[in-house]
Amino acid sequence: MTKQREIVKQLTDKELKQQLIFSQLLLLGLTILLSFLLFDKMTDWLGYFTFQISDFIYYGILPGIFIVCIDLLLMYIFPNKYYDDGGINDRIFKNRSIRGVFGIALLVAVTEELLFRGVIQIVFGYTVASLLFALVHVRYLNKPVLLVSVLFISFLIGYMFVLTENLLVAIIAHFTVDFVLGVIIRFKK
Numbered sequence: 001m002t003k004q005r006e007i008v009k010q011l012t013d014k015e016l017k018q019q020l021i022f023s024q025l026l027l028l029g030l031t032i033l034l035s036f037l038l039f040d041k042m043t044d045w046l047g048y049f050t051f052q053i054s055d056f057i058y059y060g061i062l063p064g065i066f067i068v069c070i071d072l073l074l075m076y077i078f079p080n081k082y083y084d085d086g087g088i089n090d091r092i093f094k095n096r097s098i099r100g101v102f103g104i105a106l107l108v109a110v111t112e113e114l115l116f117r118g119v120i121q122i123v124f125g126y127t128v129a130s131l132l133f134a135l136v137h138v139r140y141l142n143k144p145v146l147l148v149s150v151l152f153i154s155f156l157i158g159y160m161f162v163l164t165e166n167l168l169v170a171i172i173a174h175f176t177v178d179f180v181l182g183v184i185i186r187f188k189k
Contacts, residue, residue: 064176101182109175
């Protein structure tokens with residue numbers, strides 16, 4: 001974690017944002033490649049996008065708010081060292097405008113949910129997708145509280161996708177978590 005913290009300190013805010021965007025574009029490229037390789041027709045995959053306002057609220061926004069509340073409770077209970085991710089989230093969100101937080105949260109939610117729910121969960125199943133999602137957040141692996149938190153988030157969002165078969169629900173839940181926590185980091189003293 002110390003090495004990661006040092007690397008993060010050496011990057012400017014602009015470079016850190018560029019690295020974030022680059023990693024998300026890589027995930028998006030991987031999603032597109034895997035979609036062509038694993039699905040017979042792209043129209044089958046696109047069938048997982050449905051516009052259902054009630055699902056967005058009950059399976060997207062409300063679970064997202066629930067996750068944020070659990071995270072805030074854990075942050076209150078545990079000392080900061082248990083929630084320290086090497087300073088990456090602070091650096092990403094601390095000096096951003098609300099519009100900047102919104103854009104980053106949306107980019108991350110869309111790219112990660114397209115890959116993990118839209119490809120991996122559909123093809124390989126709920127458990128595999130949820131575990132891989134947690135593993136991708138490698139900086140959390142040596143932080144038990146963060147690891148449990150990201151596993152909980154992953155399994156809950158994956159389950160919302162199981163219930164609704166709607167990728168927009170998964171994206172909205174993920175976005176809600178990232179945006180609200182990003183705004184909290186942005187305004188944290």
